[in-house]
Amino acid sequence: MTDTNTNGDPQEAIDAQGERRREELDDRIFDHNAGDEQEGIPFVGAGPGNPRLLTVAGKELLEEADLVVHAGSLVNSELLDEYCAHAKLVNSVGKDLEELIPLMRDAYEDGENVVRLHSGDPAIYGAALEQMDALEHEGVPTYFVPGVTSAFAASATLRTQLTLNEVSNHVAFTRPQGKTLTPEEDHISDFVGMGDVTSCIYLGTHAVRDTMDRLLEDDHDPDTPVAVIYHASWPDEDVIVGSIGTIADKVEEAGYRASAMVVIGDAVTGAGYERSFLYGDWANRGSSGNSAENASEPEASDD
Ligand SMILES: C[S@@+](CC[C@H](N)C(=O)[O-])C[C@H]1O[C@@H](n2cnc3c(N)ncnc32)[C@H](O)[C@@H]1O
Numbered sequence: 001m002t003d004t005n006t007n008g009d010p011q012e013a014i015d016a017q018g019e020r021r022r023e024e025l026d027d028r029i030f031d032h033n034a035g036d037e038q039e040g041i042p043f044v045g046a047g048p049g050n051p052r053l054l055t056v057a058g059k060e061l062l063e064e065a066d067l068v069v070h071a072g073s074l075v076n077s078e079l080l081d082e083y084c085a086h087a088k089l090v091n092s093v094g095k096d097l098e099e100l101i102p103l104m105r106d107a108y109e110d111g112e113n114v115v116r117l118h119s120g121d122p123a124i125y126g127a128a129l130e131q132m133d134a135l136e137h138e139g140v141p142t143y144f145v146p147g148v149t150s151a152f153a154a155s156a157t158l159r160t161q162l163t164l165n166e167v168s169n170h171v172a173f174t175r176p177q178g179k180t181l182t183p184e185e186d187h188i189s190d191f192v193g194m195g196d197v198t199s200c201i202y203l204g205t206h207a208v209r210d211t212m213d214r215l216l217e218d219d220h221d222p223d224t225p226v227a228v229i230y231h232a233s234w235p236d237e238d239v240i241v242g243s244i245g246t247i248a249d250k251v252e253e254a255g256y257r258a259s260a261m262v263v264i265g266d267a268v269t270g271a272g273y274e275r276s277f278l279y280g281d282w283a284n285r286g287s288s289g290n291s292a293e294n295a296s297e298p299e300a301s302d303d
Contacts (some may be wrong), residue, residue, distance in 0.1 A: 010097035013137030014130050028143070038143045039105055041114045041135060043128045045121040045147015046071070050233035051079040053148045059083055061145065066112035069104060074119035074259065083111040087115075088232060101134045108140050116142075121149040124173055125202050149173075151200035153232035154261040157239060160270035165277075168198045168267040176204040176211050189218045192244075192264055201262035205230075208262060209248035215264075220244055225268035241268070 032038050035057050042061050046051035053061075062068060062083040070080065072093035080089060092100060108114045122128040122144055132142040151173060153192040155162050162171045177186035191197040192215055204211060208228065218221060222245030240250045244264070251260075266272060 001214070009206050010074070010101060010130065010134040013134040014143070015131035017137055025063070032143070034144065038141070040141030040143055041108055041116055042143055042145045043118060043122045043132060044145040045118050045149075046075045046079060046119055047148040048120055048150040048153035048233040049076040049079075049231060050153075051076065051082050053153065054079060054083070055145065055147060057145050058147060061113075062087070062117070063113050064113050065115040067104070067107045067114045068117055068126045069100065069114070070117040071119045075117055097134055098132065100131060101138065104131075105135060105138050105140050118147070118152070121147045124149045125175065150202070150232050150261050151263070154200070154227070154229040154263055157229050157237065158227055158263070158268060160267055162198045162200065162267055164267050164270065164273040166274040167272055167278055168196050168265055170197045172197050172199045173202065174199055175202050176207045178203075178207060188264070189215055189220065192220050192224065193218070198263065198265040198267040204259040204262050205251070205271055208251045208256045210250045211262070212244050215244050224264060225266060227263045227268045228256070228260050230254070230256045232261055
């Protein structure tokens with residue numbers, strides 16, 4: 001499960017944990033469900049900002065925490081004030097693994113309740129696993145507690161679905177090229193070109209113009225709907241709606257350079273979809289009792 005044999009190098013710890021994972025599945029995968037109380041340091045999703053969008057499990061863990069290492073400005077300070085009043089708070093921004101891992105390990109080994117608090121959901125652009133691997137390698141168990149990712153707050157704000165029958169069959173959680181992704185690894189144009197994908201762009205507020213320019217260069221329809229939701233679910237949330245051709249000017253005028261979700265695709269408007277099978281033919285066929293297979297048709301029942 002864990003390994004106490006460490007030389008303190010996070011990359012070596014990550015590699016060792018990866019090797020271990022390749023060889024055998026962790027027993028805890030089968031022993032626990034997401035949301036269960038578990039031993040170790042929980043990596044909790046704070047949700048998009050509004051404290052009401054924190055999960056019950058996350059709230060309980062924060063209320064019991066002695067040390068909360070949080071993701072800085074993307075975690076609403078209201079949430080920290082409300083649920084972490086008695087905890088020591090440490091902002092992880094600007095700290096590397098070499099600093100963060102011993103900080104969390106030592107507190108945990110001293111018997112403190114430690115919570116690592118990520119914005120949204122830790123599994124999306126959270127760099128959580130590398131911290132967990134480094135801790136596990138040092139003998140400190142860890143686990144995920146999911147949160148509401150900002151794309152879901154954005155779709156709720158827009159009063160739409162990210163998947164819509166006959167409009168969008170897929171969702172891409174993606175980010176634009178930059179320091180982390182090369183131009184070849186930027187697939188936004190591919191997703192838009194597929195026509196039935198809603199692209200939710202994280203970490204791309206500063207690059208809205210570049211991204212839209214590339215889409216125009218690739219001959220995508222300039223009227224394709226785009227929404228930029230700044231600080232979704234925060235008190236200062238702002239929604240800018242436009243198209244591939246118009247959104248960059250609007251975002252520049254508003255002055256946002258960070259902390260926004262960029263959503264591209266026809267699902268942004270929620271217009272033009274067809275009723276789903278779930279409340280149509282499939283429902284009727286299922287209730288007629290002549291076909292258990294139809295009644296449990298997974299694609300229909302998940303819509
Ligand atoms: C490092 S990523 C973390 C994403 C986070 N793990 C999540 O699930 O939402 C940060 C990016 O998430 C997006 N983001 C986070 N919180 C947001 C919010 N409340 N409203 C809009 N976008 C947000 C922004 O695109 C931001 O650049």
